[in-house]
Amino acid sequence: MRKECYTKSILELWNFNKEDIESLTKDDIIRAINSYDKNTMYGKLKSIDDLLGEVIRNESGYIVGAKALQNFWFLSLNFSAVDMDKTGNYAGTADWASEEVLDWENAFLQVMENVSKTLNNTYYYSGKSFGDISNAAMFQDMDLLCIGIVIMVIYVQLVISKFNWLEARVVLGSVGMLTIGMAFIVGAGLCSLFGVHYGPVHTSLPFLLMGLGVDDMFVILSCWDELTEEEKNLPLPEKIGLMLKHAGVSITITSFTDVIAFLIGSSTILPCLKSFCIYAAAGVLMTFVFAVTFFVACFVLDLRRVESKRNGIFPWIVHENYVPNECSQKRISNKTFEYVYSNIILTTPGKIIVVLITVVCVGFGIESTLKLEQRFKTEWLIPAGSHLAEFLKVKNFYYPEKGFDAGFYMGALDYSHELNNIRDAASRLENMSDVTANVVSWVEPFRDFVLYNFKHDVFEEPLDDVRFHLFLSKFLNSPRYAKFQANFIFDGDLECGAPTPRIKMSIIDFHFHRFENPRDQIPAMHRVRDLAENANFTTGDKFATTWSKFFATWITDELIDIEVMRNLQLALLCVMLCTILLIADWQICFWIFICVLVTMVNVCGFMQRWGLTIDVVSCIGLELAIGLCVDYATHVGHTFLTVHTGSRQDRAVKTMSSIGCAVLFGGLSTFIGVFMMSQSSVYTFQSFFKIFCLVILFGLFHGLVFLPVILSWIGPKPYRVHKPVPQSEMEIS
Known part of the structure; x- marks a missing residue:
């Protein structure tokens, strides 16, 4: 044949x-x-x-x-x-x-x-x-990434430049974006060097690093602007040191916390999430390294350009007697923050309203979080309009009952003596009417073939080993039953007219029903696996199991709930420990922890309202969310500890007028970085956009509004300041 x-x-x-x-x-x-x-x-x-x-x-x-x-x-x-x-x-x-x-x-x-x-x-x-x-979906939206970079460059120029020929920092802004690109390339290169795979969702990392990198840039420049007149008269290296005294500590705290949070996330058993967290940790670390080295060095060169009165756009042009216009020297954003906080937010009515809004949002977030479902379909990763997306759409419509193919696998048994047990296992599989369908077993046809041709009932009396392999060979080479050749793996080639080689494995094919509720898939998988484990084989290697290529997705669905909670809890604990070590103030650390916790509750709750579910993509997004939202509160809390004069109210106002702009602009830069994701048809980018929007909204609210209100009421004392030793005492010493 x-x-x-x-x-x-x-x-x-x-x-x-x-x-x-x-x-x-x-x-x-x-x-x-x-x-x-x-x-x-x-x-x-x-x-x-x-x-x-x-x-x-x-x-x-x-x-x-x-x-x-x-x-x-x-x-x-x-x-x-x-x-x-x-x-x-x-x-x-x-x-x-x-x-x-x-x-x-x-x-x-x-x-x-x-x-x-x-x-x-x-x-x-x-x-x-x-x-x-x-x-292809990993790279099909590279044009959106390029557009986002262009928009980000323009935005950075508007924030860091002053509108005069000397302080237009066009080159410095471009260098800042180059720093982020360098960080992504070096971070991804290091991960690839150590064999960490690059997956489809990793393409969103440049958007994340743009937000974090620009945030570090804004903090550095904000601390430069906060230098006093006396400090500005010092030599340039000393001024840079004073700037990094605060900015360096601030971005070190946030970057270190982000890196540790991502490394904790990489301990997951889900390979895709583990890989992404490693890439994110490497990217954030390299962003920090290049920010405090390469970017600061370029910033020094730009300051020297300003001192030599060279044009900010065309550096070869020198303005000998140029005086910047008065309007460009006004710090409008800082004054706006000072006015809003001193006259609106940090007034008694403003504080009460802020607390009420926070409580209402938390209550709503908790209620919605409890309704958050765990659901994922592989076809969500397929861009609309592709030939596979169209095929699946039509197939699901016209063949709604078509389920998932699977197999019942048996190892090197003594098949002649195990036929009854195999028949019983296949029968129990058929009786799982709510789980399986179309069970195609070779055992009953083999028994009918032997009974018809050789007048021997293999269920009543087992065949000896020689006759079993000879009859099985005739069975598999017969026209009607040759289709079962695919159900056997032999220790050698199958030849017509010769006994079959030793059976290494055999398979009984079956299908799962198409389940209306994805949660029904997991119990169905466990039921057929339990059936295989209880097959009662007594000879050979006794190996039996069930397998389907869909099990990978179902097992991920089964574990994702546990992994999400585990990763979020570990990341929150990591945030708490890192801030305690780096900020060294229990009260500030506690309130930063509360801000991050409340933000995550609101993000999870409003995710549910926005139609998102718990899956691998949203799990990665939530992992990134902790890294993003901790930055906002940490910058504010650390700056509050460095303000030494005035009451808590005055220190809160001073904190927001000095660092608030940088944090707000950093949050807006993250939004700009991820906004282009909303224009993508890829499910991964759409999910990240929604999660990041919620993180930015609630992270900024709790970091820039709720936390200052709390600190104005019960904020801690500032760091102790060591008074400089008088000159005479230094000489005596």
Whole structure:
């Protein structure tokens, strides 16, 4: 019996004869569909029920039409010959395939693309479609990243430049953006050097680093502007030292906390989340390193340019007697903050309103967080408009009952003596009517084959080893049952006329139902796995299990709830410990912790209201959220401790007038960085945009509004200041 490619199509009813097919009428097709012999054509076309979609029947149950038709082509693959270095895909999401298989699939996709252009309502996909499309989705929105960078550059110029020829810091702003690019490249390079894989969601990292890097830049420049007149008269190296005395500590605290939080997140058992957290930690660390070294060095060069009165846009132009206009020297944003906080927010009515808003939002956030669902579908990662997205949409509509293929796997048993146990396991699998369907077992057909041809009931009396392997060979090489060859893996080649080699593994195919509630998938998976574990095999290696390629997604769904809570708790604990060590004030650390905690509660709650669920993408987003929101409160809390004069109210106002602008502008820069994600059709970018928006909104509110109100009431005393030793005492000493 010759071997041929395995296909599944109603064209097999006419043996793929082109002339016969072209002469068919609609009545001929309907008659053949209703009267075909399921045992013909080598038994391959067992049933056409799963090939027809939205079947139309008359009163007697006779098929008279269908709205959809699907065909299958199955490819043969030698897994031991697969070289993932050659055939793997950059996204790491492709099925294993050989070069020959990929060549066939590429040709198939090209043919179907041309067919779909001329034949309407034609949809298609191949095994490599998901990998290719998810890989392309990583880079399809690079134009949005470029647009976001341009917008960010313009925004940075508007914030850091003063509107005069000398203090227009065009070059410095560009260097700041270059610093972020350098940090991403070096961080990603280091991770790749150590073998950490780069996944589809990692493309969002530049957006995150833009927000964090620009925030560090604004803090450095804000602390420069806060130098007193006496300090500004000191030599340049001393002025830079005084600037970094506060700015360096502030960004060190936030960066170190972010890095530790991400490293804690990398301890997860989910590979994608682990990889992303490692890349994020490396990126944030390198952003900090380049900010306090490369950017500060470039800032010094820019200051020397200002001192030499060189033009901020065209440095080769020197303005000898240029005097900056008076308007450009006004610190409007700082004065605006001072006015708003002293006259509105930090008044008694303002404080009461702020606390009430905070309490209401927290209550609403807790209520919504309790409703947050864990749900994820792989097709969410497929961009709309792709051939796979269109195929899945139509398939789910016309074939709503089509479930998930799976297999019941058995190892090197003594099959002759275990046939009854295998039959019982297959029977129990069939009886799980709420879980499985279409159980295709080779055991009953093998028993019928032996009983009919050799008058021996293998269920009543086991065969000896020699006859079992001989009868099994005849069974698998018979026209009707040759289809079961794919259900065995032998320790050698199967030859017609010779006993089969030792069985290394055998498979019973079945399907899961399509579950209306994704949460029903996990119990179904555990039930069939428990069935395999309790199969009661007594011979051989006794190995038995069930497996489906969908289990990877289901197990992730099962663990994601636990992983989210674990990572958030560890990250919050990390924030608390890091701020205690670096800020060295219990009360400030406590209020920073409260701000971060309340922000995360609100983010989770409003996520639910915005239609997001708990999945791998949102888990990564929440991990990043802690790193973002801790910055806002930490900058404010640390600055409050460095203000030494006045009451708590005065110190709170002074804190916000000095650092508030930098924190607000940093938050806005993060929003600008992620805003372009909203224009993407990729689910990952859409989810990150929503989460980051909530983080920025609530993080800024709690850091810039709620925390100053609390500090104006019960804030701690400032750091102790050591008075300088008088000159005479120094000389005596």
